[in-house]
Amino acid sequence: DYGWLAALDVPAVLMERRPRPGSALHAMDSVCSDHAYGVHLAVQHLVGLGHRRIVFATRDDSPTARTLRSACARIADAHPLVEEWAWALCAPEAGQDGPYTAQETAELAALLRKVGATAAVLHGDVDALMLVQRLADNGVRVPGDCSVVAYDDVVAGLGTTPLTAVAPPKAEVGRAAAELLLQRLGAPRGGGGPVRRTELLPTLSVRGSTRAWAGVIE
Template identity: 75%
Template sequence: DEEADHEWLAGVGVPTVLMERRPWRGSALHGLDSVCSDHWYGAHLAVEHLVGLGHRRMVFATRHDSPTARSLRAAFTEIAGAHPLVERWAWALVAPEAGVDGPYSADESAELPALMRRTGATATVLHGDVDALMVVQRLAAEGVRVPQDCSVVAYDDVVAGLASPPLTAVSPPKAEVGHAAAELLLQRLAEAPGSRQPGRRVELLPRLMVRGSTDRVREPLDE
Protein backbone atom coordinates (compact mmCIF):
# COMPACT_ATOMS: atom_id res chain seq x y z
CA ASP A 1 0.00 0.00 0.00
CA GLU A 2 2.80 2.44 0.86
CA GLU A 3 4.58 1.76 -2.42
CA ALA A 4 1.37 2.43 -4.34
CA ASP A 5 1.01 5.76 -2.53
CA HIS A 6 4.61 6.62 -3.41
CA GLU A 7 4.02 6.11 -7.10
CA TRP A 8 0.84 8.16 -7.00
CA LEU A 9 2.40 11.07 -5.09
CA ALA A 10 5.47 11.13 -7.33
CA GLY A 11 3.24 11.55 -10.38
CA VAL A 12 0.78 14.25 -9.27
CA GLY A 13 2.72 16.95 -11.12
CA VAL A 14 2.23 19.74 -8.56
CA PRO A 15 4.44 20.97 -5.69
CA THR A 16 4.29 18.40 -2.90
CA VAL A 17 5.64 18.40 0.66
CA LEU A 18 5.62 15.28 2.83
CA MET A 19 4.90 15.55 6.55
CA GLU A 20 6.20 12.99 9.06
CA ARG A 21 7.24 10.65 6.26
CA ARG A 22 10.82 9.81 5.34
CA PRO A 23 11.06 8.56 1.75
CA TRP A 24 12.98 5.34 1.30
CA ARG A 25 16.35 5.83 -0.29
CA GLY A 26 16.04 5.57 -4.03
CA SER A 27 12.23 5.54 -3.91
CA ALA A 28 10.02 7.61 -6.18
CA LEU A 29 9.59 10.16 -3.37
CA HIS A 30 13.25 10.53 -2.45
CA GLY A 31 13.54 13.91 -4.17
CA LEU A 32 10.45 15.53 -2.63
CA ASP A 33 10.51 18.15 0.11
CA SER A 34 9.71 16.77 3.56
CA VAL A 35 9.25 17.99 7.13
CA CYS A 36 9.57 15.51 10.01
CA SER A 37 9.98 15.24 13.75
CA ASP A 38 13.32 13.79 14.79
CA HIS A 39 11.94 10.71 16.54
CA TRP A 40 15.42 9.38 17.32
CA TYR A 41 15.96 12.49 19.42
CA GLY A 42 12.58 11.97 21.08
CA ALA A 43 13.56 8.44 22.05
CA HIS A 44 16.89 9.78 23.32
CA LEU A 45 15.10 12.32 25.54
CA ALA A 46 12.94 9.59 27.07
CA VAL A 47 15.83 7.21 27.77
CA GLU A 48 18.10 9.92 29.20
CA HIS A 49 15.31 11.19 31.46
CA LEU A 50 14.75 7.72 32.90
CA VAL A 51 18.46 6.96 33.23
CA GLY A 52 18.88 10.27 35.04
CA LEU A 53 16.30 9.11 37.57
CA GLY A 54 18.29 5.94 38.21
CA HIS A 55 16.35 3.50 36.04
CA ARG A 56 18.51 0.78 34.55
CA ARG A 57 15.92 -1.73 33.26
CA MET A 58 13.25 -0.59 30.83
CA VAL A 59 10.55 -1.82 28.50
CA PHE A 60 9.70 0.04 25.29
CA ALA A 61 6.38 -0.50 23.56
CA THR A 62 5.21 0.92 20.25
CA ARG A 63 2.41 0.43 17.79
CA HIS A 64 3.10 -1.87 14.87
CA ASP A 65 1.32 -0.07 12.06
CA SER A 66 2.94 3.30 11.34
CA PRO A 67 6.22 4.75 10.05
CA THR A 68 6.61 6.56 13.39
CA ALA A 69 6.34 3.25 15.28
CA ARG A 70 9.01 1.71 13.08
CA SER A 71 11.29 4.72 13.56
CA LEU A 72 10.82 4.58 17.32
CA ARG A 73 11.51 0.86 17.55
CA ALA A 74 14.76 1.31 15.61
CA ALA A 75 15.73 4.29 17.78
CA PHE A 76 15.04 2.57 21.11
CA THR A 77 16.92 -0.52 19.96
CA GLU A 78 19.96 1.54 19.02
CA ILE A 79 19.94 3.85 22.03
CA ALA A 80 19.24 1.27 24.74
CA GLY A 81 21.58 -1.27 23.16
CA ALA A 82 24.49 1.18 23.23
CA HIS A 83 23.76 2.99 26.51
CA PRO A 84 26.36 2.12 29.17
CA LEU A 85 23.87 2.57 32.01
CA VAL A 86 20.99 0.52 30.61
CA GLU A 87 21.45 -2.97 32.06
CA ARG A 88 18.46 -4.70 30.51
CA TRP A 89 15.69 -3.72 28.14
CA ALA A 90 12.99 -5.25 25.99
CA TRP A 91 10.68 -4.10 23.20
CA ALA A 92 7.08 -5.15 22.77
CA LEU A 93 3.89 -4.20 20.99
CA VAL A 94 1.93 -1.74 23.08
CA ALA A 95 -1.25 -3.66 22.20
CA PRO A 96 -0.49 -7.41 22.19
CA GLU A 97 -3.46 -8.24 19.97
CA ALA A 98 -1.86 -6.19 17.20
CA GLY A 99 0.79 -8.88 16.76
CA VAL A 100 -1.50 -11.81 16.07
CA ASP A 101 -0.71 -11.86 12.36
CA GLY A 102 2.83 -10.50 12.51
CA PRO A 103 6.28 -12.04 12.82
CA TYR A 104 6.64 -11.30 16.52
CA SER A 105 8.20 -13.38 19.26
CA ALA A 106 6.40 -14.34 22.45
CA ASP A 107 8.06 -11.51 24.38
CA GLU A 108 7.33 -8.97 21.64
CA SER A 109 3.61 -9.72 21.82
CA ALA A 110 3.49 -10.30 25.58
CA GLU A 111 1.30 -8.46 28.06
CA LEU A 112 3.41 -5.54 29.25
CA PRO A 113 3.00 -6.02 33.04
CA ALA A 114 4.20 -9.62 32.72
CA LEU A 115 7.11 -8.62 30.47
CA MET A 116 8.13 -5.90 32.92
CA ARG A 117 8.19 -8.41 35.77
CA ARG A 118 10.33 -10.82 33.73
CA THR A 119 12.85 -8.11 32.88
CA GLY A 120 12.77 -6.45 36.31
CA ALA A 121 11.90 -3.17 34.58
CA THR A 122 11.24 -0.10 36.69
CA ALA A 123 10.30 2.14 33.75
CA THR A 124 8.54 1.99 30.42
CA VAL A 125 8.16 4.22 27.35
CA LEU A 126 4.83 3.80 25.54
CA HIS A 127 3.73 4.94 22.08
CA GLY A 128 1.18 6.63 21.94
CA ASP A 129 -0.88 8.39 24.60
CA VAL A 130 -4.14 6.43 24.47
CA ASP A 131 -2.28 3.12 24.58
CA ALA A 132 -0.17 4.47 27.45
CA LEU A 133 -3.32 5.30 29.43
CA MET A 134 -4.59 1.76 28.93
CA VAL A 135 -1.26 0.26 30.03
CA VAL A 136 -1.28 2.40 33.18
CA GLN A 137 -4.76 1.03 33.96
CA ARG A 138 -3.53 -2.55 33.43
CA LEU A 139 -0.59 -1.90 35.74
CA ALA A 140 -2.90 -0.47 38.41
CA ALA A 141 -5.16 -3.53 38.14
CA GLU A 142 -2.14 -5.68 38.98
CA GLY A 143 -1.11 -3.53 41.93
CA VAL A 144 1.70 -1.66 40.16
CA ARG A 145 1.68 2.01 41.13
CA VAL A 146 2.80 4.81 38.80
CA PRO A 147 5.30 6.31 39.47
CA GLN A 148 6.10 4.65 42.82
CA ASP A 149 6.66 1.18 41.36
CA CYS A 150 7.04 2.04 37.67
CA SER A 151 7.84 5.26 35.86
CA VAL A 152 5.95 5.81 32.61
CA VAL A 153 6.82 8.05 29.66
CA ALA A 154 4.25 8.42 26.88
CA TYR A 155 5.23 9.27 23.33
CA ASP A 156 2.88 11.66 21.53
CA ASP A 157 1.61 14.13 24.16
CA VAL A 158 -1.89 14.66 22.84
CA VAL A 159 -3.85 13.58 25.93
CA ALA A 160 -0.98 12.48 28.20
CA GLY A 161 -1.46 15.45 30.52
CA LEU A 162 -5.07 14.41 31.21
CA ALA A 163 -4.12 11.10 32.82
CA SER A 164 -4.03 10.40 36.54
CA PRO A 165 -1.24 10.93 37.31
CA PRO A 166 -0.46 13.23 34.36
CA LEU A 167 2.00 11.38 32.14
CA THR A 168 5.48 12.58 31.41
CA ALA A 169 5.59 12.62 27.62
CA VAL A 170 7.77 13.20 24.59
CA SER A 171 6.02 15.88 22.58
CA PRO A 172 6.74 15.92 18.83
CA PRO A 173 6.30 19.44 17.36
CA LYS A 174 3.12 18.68 15.40
CA ALA A 175 1.97 22.26 14.83
CA GLU A 176 5.47 23.38 13.90
CA VAL A 177 5.79 20.53 11.41
CA GLY A 178 2.58 21.68 9.72
CA HIS A 179 3.72 25.30 9.70
CA ALA A 180 7.12 24.46 8.21
CA ALA A 181 5.51 22.24 5.56
CA ALA A 182 3.08 25.02 4.57
CA GLU A 183 5.97 27.49 4.31
CA LEU A 184 7.92 25.10 2.08
CA LEU A 185 4.89 24.59 -0.14
CA LEU A 186 4.33 28.36 -0.48
CA GLN A 187 7.96 28.80 -1.44
CA ARG A 188 7.61 26.13 -4.12
CA LEU A 189 4.45 27.74 -5.47
CA ALA A 190 6.26 31.10 -5.74
CA GLU A 191 9.16 29.70 -7.77
CA ALA A 192 9.39 30.45 -11.46
CA PRO A 193 8.11 27.71 -13.79
CA GLY A 194 10.85 25.21 -14.61
CA SER A 195 12.91 26.15 -11.56
CA ARG A 196 15.27 23.37 -10.47
CA GLN A 197 15.80 24.20 -6.82
CA PRO A 198 17.09 21.25 -4.79
CA GLY A 199 14.76 19.27 -2.58
CA ARG A 200 14.72 20.26 1.07
CA ARG A 201 14.36 18.20 4.23
CA VAL A 202 13.51 19.81 7.53
CA GLU A 203 13.76 17.95 10.83
CA LEU A 204 12.34 19.42 14.05
CA LEU A 205 13.22 18.26 17.56
CA PRO A 206 10.63 16.96 20.04
CA ARG A 207 10.49 18.18 23.64
CA LEU A 208 10.14 16.28 26.90
CA MET A 209 7.23 17.36 29.10
CA VAL A 210 7.98 16.18 32.64
CA ARG A 211 4.88 15.49 34.72
CA GLY A 212 3.85 13.17 37.53
CA SER A 213 4.38 9.70 36.06
CA THR A 214 8.15 9.51 36.44
CA ASP A 215 10.17 9.42 39.64
CA ARG A 216 13.50 8.24 40.93
CA VAL A 217 13.92 4.48 40.90
CA ARG A 218 12.96 2.43 43.91
CA GLU A 219 12.85 -1.34 44.11
CA PRO A 220 12.42 -3.28 40.80
CA LEU A 221 9.28 -5.32 40.20
CA ASP A 222 9.51 -8.86 41.51
CA GLU A 223 10.81 -11.43 39.04
Protein backbone atom coordinates in the same frame (compact mmCIF):
# COMPACT_ATOMS: atom_id res chain seq x y z
CA ASP B 1 1.08 6.05 -3.10
CA TYR B 2 4.61 6.46 -4.48
CA GLY B 3 3.54 6.25 -8.12
CA TRP B 4 0.69 8.73 -7.67
CA LEU B 5 2.86 11.24 -5.81
CA ALA B 6 5.71 10.91 -8.32
CA ALA B 7 3.29 11.74 -11.16
CA LEU B 8 2.07 15.03 -9.64
CA ASP B 9 2.74 18.07 -11.80
CA VAL B 10 2.41 20.50 -8.87
CA PRO B 11 4.73 21.07 -5.90
CA ALA B 12 4.26 18.70 -2.95
CA VAL B 13 5.83 18.31 0.49
CA LEU B 14 5.74 15.10 2.53
CA MET B 15 4.94 15.39 6.24
CA GLU B 16 6.13 12.80 8.78
CA ARG B 17 7.23 10.49 5.99
CA ARG B 18 10.74 9.89 4.70
CA PRO B 19 10.95 8.73 1.08
CA ARG B 20 12.89 5.52 0.58
CA PRO B 21 16.42 6.06 -0.79
CA GLY B 22 16.48 5.50 -4.52
CA SER B 23 12.69 5.63 -4.80
CA ALA B 24 10.67 7.83 -7.13
CA LEU B 25 10.15 10.25 -4.23
CA HIS B 26 13.77 10.47 -3.10
CA ALA B 27 13.97 14.01 -4.50
CA MET B 28 10.75 15.25 -2.85
CA ASP B 29 10.75 17.79 -0.02
CA SER B 30 9.86 16.41 3.41
CA VAL B 31 9.33 17.77 6.92
CA CYS B 32 9.43 15.32 9.84
CA SER B 33 9.76 15.05 13.59
CA ASP B 34 13.07 13.57 14.72
CA HIS B 35 11.51 10.66 16.59
CA ALA B 36 14.90 9.16 17.43
CA TYR B 37 15.65 12.31 19.40
CA GLY B 38 12.31 11.92 21.16
CA VAL B 39 13.27 8.42 22.27
CA HIS B 40 16.65 9.79 23.35
CA LEU B 41 14.89 12.36 25.55
CA ALA B 42 12.78 9.66 27.19
CA VAL B 43 15.72 7.36 27.87
CA GLN B 44 17.95 10.15 29.16
CA HIS B 45 15.20 11.31 31.52
CA LEU B 46 14.69 7.82 32.94
CA VAL B 47 18.39 7.03 33.21
CA GLY B 48 18.93 10.36 34.94
CA LEU B 49 16.41 9.26 37.56
CA GLY B 50 18.39 6.09 38.21
CA HIS B 51 16.43 3.61 36.09
CA ARG B 52 18.62 1.00 34.44
CA ARG B 53 16.09 -1.52 33.10
CA ILE B 54 13.45 -0.25 30.69
CA VAL B 55 10.58 -1.77 28.74
CA PHE B 56 9.42 -0.14 25.51
CA ALA B 57 5.84 -0.77 24.40
CA THR B 58 4.99 0.79 21.05
CA ARG B 59 2.73 0.40 18.10
CA ASP B 60 4.19 -1.27 15.00
CA ASP B 61 1.61 -0.43 12.37
CA SER B 62 2.89 2.75 10.68
CA PRO B 63 6.18 4.28 9.48
CA THR B 64 6.30 6.45 12.62
CA ALA B 65 5.68 3.45 14.89
CA ARG B 66 8.38 1.43 13.18
CA THR B 67 10.79 4.36 13.39
CA LEU B 68 10.14 4.49 17.14
CA ARG B 69 10.69 0.77 17.55
CA SER B 70 13.99 0.94 15.68
CA ALA B 71 15.11 3.99 17.68
CA CYS B 72 14.26 2.29 20.98
CA ALA B 73 16.44 -0.70 20.11
CA ARG B 74 19.33 1.39 18.81
CA ILE B 75 19.41 3.87 21.70
CA ALA B 76 18.92 1.30 24.47
CA ASP B 77 21.60 -0.97 23.00
CA ALA B 78 24.11 1.88 22.79
CA HIS B 79 23.43 3.56 26.15
CA PRO B 80 26.16 2.64 28.69
CA LEU B 81 23.78 2.89 31.67
CA VAL B 82 20.93 0.78 30.30
CA GLU B 83 21.55 -2.68 31.76
CA GLU B 84 18.63 -4.48 30.15
CA TRP B 85 15.66 -3.61 27.97
CA ALA B 86 12.85 -5.27 26.08
CA TRP B 87 10.26 -4.31 23.48
CA ALA B 88 6.64 -5.37 23.17
CA LEU B 89 3.53 -4.34 21.29
CA CYS B 90 1.43 -1.92 23.31
CA ALA B 91 -1.64 -3.93 22.24
CA PRO B 92 -2.18 -7.01 20.04
CA GLU B 93 -3.94 -4.91 17.39
CA ALA B 94 -1.06 -2.38 17.32
CA GLY B 95 1.00 -4.46 14.89
CA GLN B 96 0.38 -5.72 11.38
CA ASP B 97 3.53 -7.31 10.08
CA GLY B 98 4.25 -10.08 12.62
CA PRO B 99 4.76 -12.78 13.48
CA TYR B 100 5.87 -11.67 16.92
CA THR B 101 7.52 -13.66 19.69
CA ALA B 102 5.71 -14.49 22.91
CA GLN B 103 7.72 -11.80 24.69
CA GLU B 104 6.81 -9.19 22.07
CA THR B 105 3.11 -9.79 22.72
CA ALA B 106 3.41 -10.26 26.49
CA GLU B 107 1.35 -8.37 29.06
CA LEU B 108 3.28 -5.31 30.18
CA ALA B 109 3.21 -6.20 33.90
CA ALA B 110 4.60 -9.67 33.19
CA LEU B 111 7.31 -8.29 30.92
CA LEU B 112 8.33 -5.70 33.53
CA ARG B 113 8.76 -8.48 36.08
CA LYS B 114 10.72 -10.66 33.66
CA VAL B 115 13.15 -7.85 32.79
CA GLY B 116 13.24 -6.45 36.33
CA ALA B 117 12.34 -3.11 34.75
CA THR B 118 11.53 -0.05 36.82
CA ALA B 119 10.52 2.17 33.88
CA ALA B 120 8.61 2.04 30.62
CA VAL B 121 8.23 4.14 27.49
CA LEU B 122 4.74 3.73 26.01
CA HIS B 123 3.44 4.76 22.57
CA GLY B 124 0.98 6.49 22.06
CA ASP B 125 -1.02 8.44 24.65
CA VAL B 126 -4.28 6.48 24.64
CA ASP B 127 -2.47 3.16 24.70
CA ALA B 128 -0.21 4.51 27.47
CA LEU B 129 -3.16 5.55 29.63
CA MET B 130 -4.78 2.14 29.16
CA LEU B 131 -1.52 0.34 29.94
CA VAL B 132 -1.07 2.35 33.14
CA GLN B 133 -4.55 1.24 34.21
CA ARG B 134 -3.70 -2.38 33.39
CA LEU B 135 -0.52 -2.06 35.45
CA ALA B 136 -2.60 -0.80 38.38
CA ASP B 137 -4.94 -3.78 37.97
CA ASN B 138 -1.87 -6.03 38.27
CA GLY B 139 -0.59 -4.29 41.39
CA VAL B 140 2.07 -2.15 39.68
CA ARG B 141 1.88 1.46 40.85
CA VAL B 142 2.92 4.40 38.67
CA PRO B 143 5.30 5.97 39.55
CA GLY B 144 5.87 4.07 42.82
CA ASP B 145 6.82 0.76 41.21
CA CYS B 146 7.35 1.87 37.62
CA SER B 147 8.03 5.26 36.04
CA VAL B 148 6.25 5.82 32.73
CA VAL B 149 6.97 8.12 29.79
CA ALA B 150 4.29 8.37 27.09
CA TYR B 151 5.11 9.22 23.49
CA ASP B 152 2.76 11.68 21.74
CA ASP B 153 1.54 14.11 24.44
CA VAL B 154 -1.91 14.84 23.09
CA VAL B 155 -3.91 13.54 26.07
CA ALA B 156 -1.06 12.21 28.25
CA GLY B 157 -1.62 14.91 30.87
CA LEU B 158 -5.29 14.02 31.37
CA GLY B 159 -4.84 10.75 33.25
CA THR B 160 -5.47 10.25 36.96
CA THR B 161 -1.69 10.32 37.13
CA PRO B 162 -0.63 12.88 34.49
CA LEU B 163 1.98 11.20 32.32
CA THR B 164 5.44 12.53 31.60
CA ALA B 165 5.48 12.63 27.81
CA VAL B 166 7.53 13.27 24.70
CA ALA B 167 5.75 15.69 22.35
CA PRO B 168 6.57 15.61 18.64
CA PRO B 169 6.18 19.15 17.21
CA LYS B 170 3.10 18.36 15.13
CA ALA B 171 1.85 21.90 14.58
CA GLU B 172 5.34 23.11 13.76
CA VAL B 173 5.81 20.28 11.23
CA GLY B 174 2.61 21.40 9.49
CA ARG B 175 3.66 25.04 9.57
CA ALA B 176 7.14 24.33 8.18
CA ALA B 177 5.67 22.14 5.43
CA ALA B 178 3.13 24.82 4.47
CA GLU B 179 5.80 27.52 4.37
CA LEU B 180 8.03 25.35 2.17
CA LEU B 181 5.10 24.55 -0.13
CA LEU B 182 4.24 28.25 -0.48
CA GLN B 183 7.87 28.94 -1.34
CA ARG B 184 7.79 26.27 -4.05
CA LEU B 185 4.50 27.61 -5.44
CA GLY B 186 5.92 31.13 -5.62
CA ALA B 187 9.10 30.09 -7.44
CA PRO B 188 9.48 29.62 -11.20
CA ARG B 189 8.83 26.02 -12.28
CA GLY B 190 11.88 23.97 -11.41
CA GLY B 191 13.20 26.74 -9.15
CA GLY B 192 13.05 27.36 -5.43
CA GLY B 193 16.43 25.92 -4.51
CA PRO B 194 17.55 22.41 -3.57
CA VAL B 195 15.27 19.70 -2.18
CA ARG B 196 15.00 19.97 1.58
CA ARG B 197 14.91 17.40 4.36
CA THR B 198 13.73 19.22 7.48
CA GLU B 199 13.66 17.55 10.91
CA LEU B 200 12.19 19.22 13.99
CA LEU B 201 13.07 18.06 17.51
CA PRO B 202 10.44 16.82 20.00
CA THR B 203 10.31 18.11 23.58
CA LEU B 204 9.76 16.41 26.94
CA SER B 205 7.14 17.48 29.49
CA VAL B 206 7.83 16.08 32.98
CA ARG B 207 4.72 15.29 35.01
CA GLY B 208 3.73 12.93 37.80
CA SER B 209 4.42 9.53 36.25
CA THR B 210 8.21 9.53 36.65
CA ARG B 211 10.39 9.79 39.72
CA ALA B 212 13.82 8.79 40.96
CA TRP B 213 14.35 5.11 41.59
CA ALA B 214 14.93 3.98 45.19
CA GLY B 215 18.41 4.83 46.40
CA VAL B 216 18.97 7.57 43.84
CA ILE B 217 19.39 11.09 45.16
CA GLU B 218 17.06 13.50 43.33
